Structure formats: C-alpha cells, structure tokens
Amino acid sequence: xxxxxxxxxxxxxxxxxxxxxxxxxxxxxxxxxxxxxxxxxxxxxxxxxxxxxxxxxxxxxxxxxxxxxxxxxxxxxxxxxxxxxxxxxxxxxxxxxx
Numbered sequence: 001x002x003x004x005x006x007x008x009x010x011x012x013x014x015x016x017x018x019x020x021x022x023x024x025x026x027x028x029x030x031x032x033x034x035x036x037x038x039x040x041x042x043x044x045x046x047x048x049x050x051x052x053x054x055x056x057x058x059x060x061x062x063x064x065x066x067x068x069x070x071x072x073x074x075x076x077x078x079x080x081x082x083x084x085x086x087x088x089x090x091x092x093x094x095x096x097x098x
Contacts, residue, residue: 026050031085031092037093047069051093056076066080073087
C-alpha cells in the first residue's frame, strides 16, 4: 500500500512542474563588431536567448526602463529597438539593433 501511495505522490508532483516552452518567433539582434544573438519569450514570461551556439533561459527581473532578464551571470536587456547581452559566450553584444 505504501508503494502505491508513494508512486501516486510522485506522479502528482511531476505534474506540478510548469512547462516553460519557448513561444513565438525569435527576434534577431545585430550588434557592434558583427556579433548577433536571438531572443524569444517563454510561456512563463522568461527569455530564451541563443548566442554563439549556447542557449540561456533567463528569468525576468525589475528594470529601470525596458525589460531585463538575468540569471545572475548572463543579462539580456531590451528597450525599444535596442538591446544588449552581457556575460554570454561570443560577446560582447553591445549596441544591438533588430
């Protein structure tokens, strides 16, 4: 009986993890020195950023202006038609335009 309850509990808990899938088309950013990266939003409001073959899932954080996403090591900031990406492989990604 305990094994059945334990198995049921594991199944129930596995459904609690929300699927944070990427949605919509990616925005391609072209930056100084020919660098570029792409970004798109996820179903939970995070940013999925791809730079130099590496994918980063970055949670949203408060920003003074625009929108900002960071995991504490990689930071993506977007305001209007400008963006920057810090800490990602292949950078720096400065003065980026759509």
